[in-house]
Structures are given as structure tokens and as C-alpha cells.
Amino acid sequence: MICQTSKQGVECFFMAKNGCNYNGGSCYTIVESCTGCARVTEYSAGKYCSSYPQPELKWTSGQCNFATHIKAETLKEDKKVNALKASKRKAAGKM
Numbered sequence: 001m002i003c004q005t006s007k008q009g010v011e012c013f014f015m016a017k018n019g020c021n022y023n024g025g026s027c028y029t030i031v032e033s034c035t036g037c038a039r040v041t042e043y044s045a046g047k048y049c050s051s052y053p054q055p056e057l058k059w060t061s062g063q064c065n066f067a068t069h070i071k072a073e074t075l076k077e078d079k080k081v082n083a084l085k086a087s088k089r090k091a092a093g094k095m
Contacts, residue, residue, distance in 0.1 A: 003027075006045045014053060027053040034059075036069035 001015035002008075005026035014022040029046040030037075039050045049055045051066045058064035 007041075007043050007048055008045075010043075022053050028056060031056050031059060033064070034067070037064075037066075038068040039066055 001012060003010050003012035003015050005020045007027060014020050020026050027048050030040055030049055034040055034049060034055050040047050041050050052058055058066065063070055
């Protein structure tokens, strides 16, 4: 249904015939950690997350899993090569 509370005119999962069913009766504005995210949309009532109605809860246990402005650091492990096996493969012509 179309939101009638904070994001007026936008399709919302929590809207029902009797109003917003989300905790508190409407979506919550973004927190400071959300600034720079591509999912933040601005409405006349303020800035809101397009993926989650209460962004503050997503940041309580660390990073938000919807955040597009944070890059996950991956540890690249250097593959250890056994020199004896590599020389045998090379001698056999398998490389």
C-alpha cells in the first residue's frame, strides 16, 4: 500500500488499511552512520532508508548489512607453494 505517514506517496510494506503497522506507527529517520549510503532517500519529512524502517537497529551490532558506502575488507592469503612439488610438476611438463 501507499505510505500515508512519513514517506507519502511511496509503496510501503508496513502500510495497512488502518495505518502504519510498524513499531511506533511510522518509519524512523536515518542515523549519522547512514550518510553516504545509496539507499538513503529524502522526503519532505526527512531522510529515510529505502530498505529498512528503523536504521538505528541495523547499526547496533556493528555495520549495517544494507550499507552501500562501506566496503568489506577481505584478507587475501598468499598461497604457499611447495618447492619440491612445483619442481616435479615442471619437470613432468604439467605447468
